[in-house]
Amino acid sequence: MKTAVIVFPASNCDRDAAVALEKITGHKAQMIWHRDTEVPSDVDFVVIPGGFSYGDYRRSGAMAARSPIVKDIVTKAEKGLPVAGFCNGFQILTETGLLPGALMRNKGLKFVCRPEKLKITNGNSRFTSAYGSTANVTFPVAHHDGNYFADDATLNKLEKSGRVLFKYEDNPNGSARDIAGICNEAGNVFGMMPHPERAIDPLHGGTDGINLFKSIIESI
Amino acid sequence: MKAIVHIGLKPGVLDPQGRAIARSLSDLGFGEVSAARQGKVIELDLKEKDAGKAEERVKEMCEKLLANTVIESYRIDIEA
Numbered sequence: 001m002k003t004a005v006i007v008f009p010a011s012n013c014d015r016d017a018a019v020a021l022e023k024i025t026g027h028k029a030q031m032i033w034h035r036d037t038e039v040p041s042d043v044d045f046v047v048i049p050g051g052f053s054y055g056d057y058r059r060s061g062a063m064a065a066r067s068p069i070v071k072d073i074v075t076k077a078e079k080g081l082p083v084a085g086f087c088n089g090f091q092i093l094t095e096t097g098l099l100p101g102a103l104m105r106n107k108g109l110k111f112v113c114r115p116e117k118l119k120i121t122n123g124n125s126r127f128t129s130a131y132g133s134t135a136n137v138t139f140p141v142a143h144h145d146g147n148y149f150a151d152d153a154t155l156n157k158l159e160k161s162g163r164v165l166f167k168y169e170d171n172p173n174g175s176a177r178d179i180a181g182i183c184n185e186a187g188n189v190f191g192m193m194p195h196p197e198r199a200i201d202p203l204h205g206g207t208d209g210i211n212l213f214k215s216i217i218e219s220i
Numbered sequence: 221m222k223a224i225v226h227i228g229l230k231p232g233v234l235d236p237q238g239r240a241i242a243r244s245l246s247d248l249g250f251g252e253v254s255a256a257r258q259g260k261v262i263e264l265d266l267k268e269k270d271a272g273k274a275e276e277r278v279k280e281m282c283e284k285l286l287a288n289t290v291i292e293s294y295r296i297d298i299e300a
Contacts, residue, residue: 058260059288066285095288102290104229109236149233149291174234 001217004030004043006073008064013050013087013197020197021047024213034067039076044220046073050087050142050195060103060145061091074098082188082216084127087143090181090191098189099182100158101150106143107174113142115205116194117169118180122162125183126219127190130211137208139194141172146193148175148182158182166192190216221266223278224297227287228259262286271298 003021007014014031021029029047032039039046048070054063064070074096077083085093093099106112115138123131131137150158155176158164166181173193181192196209229235235257242256264281268274278296287294 058286062285062288094290100290102288104233104291105236107234107236109240147236174236 001025001027001045001220002030002040002043003027003045003047003217004032004039005047005049006032006034006069007049008034008051008053008067010053010055011049011051011088013195016195017047017049017086017197020200020209020213021045023200024210024217032069034064034069037068038072039069039081043081045082045084045216046076047197048073048083048085048089048092049197050089053088053092056145059091059095061088061093061095064088064092065095070096077184077189080186080188082126082220083190084216085191086195086197087146087193090193091145093189093191099184099191100154101148101176101182103145103193104147104149105145106147106172111142111144112146112172114140114172116141116172116180118166118194119169120165121167122165125162125165125190125215126187127181127183127212127215128165130214130218134211136169137166137211138199138206139192139196139209140198140205141194143173143193146173146175148173148179148193150176155179161185163187165190166194221268221271221274222299223264223266223274224299225262225264225278225282225286226259226295226297227262227282227292228257228294229291230293233291271300274298 167178196212199209
């Protein structure tokens with residue numbers, strides 16, 4: 001089992017993601033620099049981490065989505081490579097078009113940083129299967145641009161096809177229909193604003209994130 | 221040749237920053253402001269001499285990077 005974490009200038013959750021992956025797989029994750037042009041072909045799962053890649057210039061995730069390594073991730077994800085983006089990683093995935101919609105400035109205009117209770121709205125996906133009958137999890141959120149937007153037709157399609165995997169219990173950012181995390185049509189690309197990689201150690205306030213990583217790793 | 225690109229949220233997309241600006245202006249006594257929308261302006265210096273061709277290229281730039289057309293619309297002004 002080989003995993004990789006992409007590192008951009010101003011990523012700040014890359015090492016959290018690496019620690020989470022090592023804890024769940026037992027193997028060190030490979031750190032891949034954004035100027036690299038290829039994800040090694042033996043990598044089974046890629047995490048695009050949180051942070052403020054390229055200083056959030058123009059829009060959160062806009063520059064990163066056009067970086068050399070992300071071009072290769074898009075090609076490989078379209079062929080089935082599992083990819084997850086958390087926080088800035090979610091913003092980057094929407095900017096690439098791998099996931100629909102966009103993340104806008106929080107409705108309340110403030111940076112929101114707190115533990116957030118989420119509802120698992122589809123427990124049968126490749127990213128949620130290990131949760132079993134668990135209905136709720138708590139992950140930290142820490143973002144300024146987490147207000148999920150998509151047109152009604154897209155939102156209806158997402159909800160009908162079970163592609164909304166998590167919803168906020170107490171919407172912190174104005175996201176449409178309380179959406180916290182979604183996957184692509186094929187189910188191998190997932191993005192969410194909250195941070196499951198920061199919920200893997202009891203000392204950090206909870207371990208609800210572990211099963212998310214377990215789900216995708218077990219599905220490979 | 222210069223291209224000035226105006227980028228803003230599409231009509232109908234909630235603009236919380238614009239709303240905060242309108243509220244602050246109203247608090248300052250500018251009661252005539254009923255709404256505000258906030259956007260960005262990007263100035264590009266271009267080597268192109270043909271305005272039509274320049275506009276076509278800048279449109280491509282908007283679609284590929286400068287604007288996120290899921291939520292934003294753009295307007296291009298070409299200056300000789």
